[in-house]
Amino acid sequence: MRCVELDGTGGPEVLVPGIRPVPEPGPGELLIKVLACGVCGHDLLARRGLLGAPERAVLGHEIAGVVEAVGPDVGDGADLLGRRVSLVQRIPCGHCPDCLAGLTTLCRQGQGFYGEDVPGGYAEYVLATTRNVVPVPDSIPDTAAAILSCAVGTGYRALRRAGTREDDIVLVTGAGGGVGVHTVQIARHLGAKVVALTGSPGKEQALKDLGADAVLVSPDAREVRACVGDLGGRRGADVAVELTGGPTFPLALRSLGPRGRLVLIGNTEPAQLPLDPGLAILKELTIHGSAHADAGDLAEVVELVASGAVTPVPAKVFPLEEAAAAHRAVEQREVAGRAVLVP
Ligand SMILES: [Zn+2]
Ligand SMILES: [Zn+2]
Incomplete structure (x- = not known):
């Protein structure tokens, strides 16, 4: 062969x-x-x-x-x-x-x-x-x-790990990448409000078309806070799905509100990450790691795609x-x- x-x-x-x-x-x-x-x-x-x-x-x-x-x-x-x-x-x-x-x-x-x-x-x-x-x-x-398993199922599993619910405000970092574009769609399908973070200005419209309520290009913490506030998040986001690893981790963590959940699924630039224990303690944050989809996740993703709820990006x-x-x-x-x- x-x-x-x-x-x-x-x-x-x-x-x-x-x-x-x-x-x-x-x-x-x-x-x-x-x-x-x-x-x-x-x-x-x-x-x-x-x-x-x-x-x-x-x-x-x-x-x-x-x-x-x-x-x-x-x-x-x-x-x-x-x-x-x-x-x-x-x-x-x-x-x-x-x-x-x-x-x-x-x-x-x-x-x-x-x-x-x-x-x-x-x-x-x-x-x-x-x-x-x-x-x-x-x-x-x-x-x-x-x-379906890697680019779609990884985000599906991560959002499930974080217990994503209707009306949650979900931040997705690295949203313009192969996993990100599908995570945005699935979060939206779950009824969440989605803030997509990307480093690529050219991907802003595409992310809006996929269902992001807001798209922020390389924002700072103040911009994220203001955006989450506009969506009704009084004290921060409920879920952050961290796809890039190092570059956006501190921002994602700081953007979470009380009882916020962070899910680490990407590690594009492997490095040690700064974690402020005070922040995690006082806000009672949860940090999840989430690996790849399992066969059960994949079967559910197949259903989501077949029903039209999620469209794999061409x-x-x-x-x-x-x-x-x-x-x-x-x-x-x-x-x-x-x-x-x-x-
Ligand atoms: Zn892969
Ligand atoms: Zn085994």
Whole structure:
């Protein structure tokens, strides 16, 4: 099969075309013919050697495909033959204490994360299990199905972790990015009032069109406070979804009102973050970490998209062999929404 693999670490030029055998599904495994694979910010960090990708890794964890074959002992998985599916990016084991408790995102005993522990979706085929695939209806195109777990499901899970309710005021930082544009839509769908923060003036109108009640471009704390006040937040926002990590963390934390909830889901510029304990104590703040979607979240996201409540932001499509060009385009912020590779 054709694939794109890492030839060292560094710039986009280290992504090179390769040929590998089509993987054989083992017991409990499904062979997935890849229809589309999203290019995530995570992939850019992995390519630069900042994450755990091994030598000659095949990156890509935002995968949609067709179940083309099944291994032995797949149980109900046989019913999935020929079905289009969207994949969760980490394969849980299904039998460790975390999995048995339903906490599959915490499992570290399964096959693991695509592009790092197992070969990813920059290829014609990948392996999966019934624990990390969710069927998608025909109404959802391949390029959208690919990004449902990471770009849509991550924000969905984060908003749920924060117990987001109707009429909450929700701040979304890094709102113009691939996860942000969907988090804004989902927060709005949950009935919240949404303040979108972005560093890109060019994304202001697009974020309003997606349902943000207000869009602030690189604001300071005073501007955020005034905006939240205009939306009826007397003493600050109820929820902040922090997508960038370092740059906006202090602002997001300070913008929360009493009993505010902050959810950390992005870490684009890994660094230690300043935390004022007095602020957290006196306002009785809660800080959540939220990882990727699990299969239950993904199934709910599929429903939200199929019903039209959330619209995956259209992607720019690149042929698989042009993965390097796709990385370059994402790095130079030429892509609004997601870049998606199609084998
Ligand atoms: Zn991703
Ligand atoms: Zn497990």
